[in-house]
Amino acid sequence: MVKVRRAWYAWGAFVAVVCLMFIVVAVSLQNLRAPTKARWAQVHIGDTEARVVELLGEPNKQYERDGAPADYYIEGYGRRKRPITAKVLIYLGADMVFYIWLDADGRVEEVFQGVS
16 A cells, blocks of 8 residues: 555656656746747738838748748748748747738738747
8 A cells, every 4th residue: 555655756756857848948938039939020901011120130931922932931930831922031039930911012911929
């Protein structure tokens, strides 16, 4: 009976340590991503491409509708599947990806943030 009780205590301690590790990792990722998310939050629907580049710098990748590969997404990151209206700007930072789709007038029409 004592051995069974000790086994349950050991399992309980193991589960507690695993849960604590998940919490530490989640908080660490949240803290790591916070500055990048704050910068990316400055981009709004209707902003011009020039404004986006002013805020975020040059994108890591960009594609125009004509000439873009069918699968233009960054492998290993979240994505929102959609066609490119005119152009897409892709930014990487803090274990995340940021897609900014521009319309024919060069204005932001949709954005998406994904994690790896």
